Amino acid sequence: MHLVPQEREHWRAIDEHTVCDAIDAIGDPERVHAWASRFALLGEPGRLALLLSLHRAGPIAVSDLALATGIRDTAVSQALRLLRASGTVAAEKDGRIVRYRLVDTHVSALLDSLSAS
Amino acid sequence: MHLVPQEREHWRAIDEHTVCDAIDAIGDPERVHAWASRFALLGEPGRLALLLSLHRAGPIAVSDLALATGIRDTAVSQALRLLRASGTVAAEKDGRIVRYRLVDTHVSALLDSLSAS
DNA sequence: CCAACACCTGCATATCTGTGCAGGCTTGTG
DNA sequence: CACAAGCCTGCACAGATATGCAGGTGTTGG
Numbered sequence: 513m514h515l516v517p518q519e520r521e522h523w524r525a526i527d528e529h530t531v532c533d534a535i536d537a538i539g540d541p542e543r544v545h546a547w548a549s550r551f552a553l554l555g556e557p558g559r560l561a562l563l564l565s566l567h568r569a570g571p572i573a574v575s576d577l578a579l580a581t582g583i584r585d586t587a588v589s590q591a592l593r594l595l596r597a598s599g600t601v602a603a604e605k606d607g608r609i610v611r612y613r614l615v616d617t618h619v620s621a622l623l624d625s626l627s628a629s
Numbered sequence: 630m631h632l633v634p635q636e637r638e639h640w641r642a643i644d645e646h647t648v649c650d651a652i653d654a655i656g657d658p659e660r661v662h663a664w665a666s667r668f669a670l671l672g673e674p675g676r677l678a679l680l681l682s683l684h685r686a687g688p689i690a691v692s693d694l695a696l697a698t699g700i701r702d703t704a705v706s707q708a709l710r711l712l713r714a715s716g717t718v719a720a721e722k723d724g725r726i727v728r729y730r731l732v733d734t735h736v737s738a739l740l741d742s743l744s745a746s
Numbered sequence: 747c748c749a750a751c752a753c754c755t756g757c758a759t760a761t762c763t764g765t766g767c768a769g770g771c772t773t774g775t776g
Numbered sequence: 777c778a779c780a781a782g783c784c785t786g787c788a789c790a791g792a793t794a795t796g797c798a799g800g801t802g803t804t805g806g
Contacts, residue, residue: 526690526726526752534682534689534697544681545674547743552672556764557658557665564661565651572651573643574783580651587765589784608773608782609643621742626664629735643782673794691753704795706754725752725803 550619553600558583559591563614566601567623571611667736670717675700676708680731683718684740688728 525531538544554560561581565572569580574592578585592612595601600616614620642648655661671677678698683689686697691709695702709729712718717733731737 524692524751525696526693530686530689531693531697533686534693537681537685538678538697539681541674541678543743543746544677547746548672548674548677551668551677551739555665555669555672557662558764560661560665560668561655561658564654564656568654569647569651572647575641575781576643576648576651579642580648580655584766585783586767586785590764593784610783618742618746622668622739625735625738626660629660629664641781675794692751701796702753703755703797707794710754727753 549598550600550616550622553595553598554619554622558587559595562588562591563595563600563619563623564626566612566614567620571604571613573609573611577612666715667717667733667739670712670715671736671739675704676712679705679708680712680717680736680740681743683729683731684737688721688730690726690728694729 554563558581562577562583565577565580569576572580574588575585577583577592578588581588583591592601592603595612596603598616600614600619601612602615604611604613614623671680675698679694679700682694682697686693689697691705692702694700694709695705698705700708709718709720712729713720715733717731717736718729719732721728721730731740
């Protein structure tokens, strides 16, 4: 689609039409990167378990997450730090307890995909 | 209130009910691991671009994938090896050309989530 | 047969990332 | 006040991984 003449010379495509479709499918590289980051967060079993817990069990304390997942509390903290930095979860402090909740609607929707299977 | 044996002592949950919900949400650890693997495959910008291309541009040759994504052909091959090993894509040989296509329906469904945003 | 092409592989490397440990901070409790 | 609970951080280390390079296989065309 967005072909510049110059580039087309380097282009020795086997099926030019297919390549154009592929380029269209990729679209904005920034968007791809953003989604890749999201998927990467879900791409580790421990974090995925944490997110599933957060998704269903509403606001939940850090130590309870550690209990439910079997992950050590320091590892949970590290994971939550990532999720916080990426805007996936939010923290609410209540005394010495900190409860986390899921705030990224895209991630929430992805987690719903798991319920089916 | 009588004390329940040992187990309950390890269970120092802040909100026991929430913990049970969280455990239910996690469900089968194997299933979590399987999905985490899937998400991990989508969690790298290059592979995500490849998968988006495969998703929309049907069966497509390796060199065309390299063209569309801007990734060197050897890197594309390496990525496709992973995707092949995980059963995400399949290869069809046609002379000296090998065309790949997306075969994992779960991944396909996930990629549709990208079209919306 | 030879050369170009499409693709794959092994290896070495640099980078990333998850984890455990030790310790610190804040808040509630005796 | 002293202590414990809940949570967080920095650091060091091990494991995973993406990438480039060099070279290999198999196919097509002259």
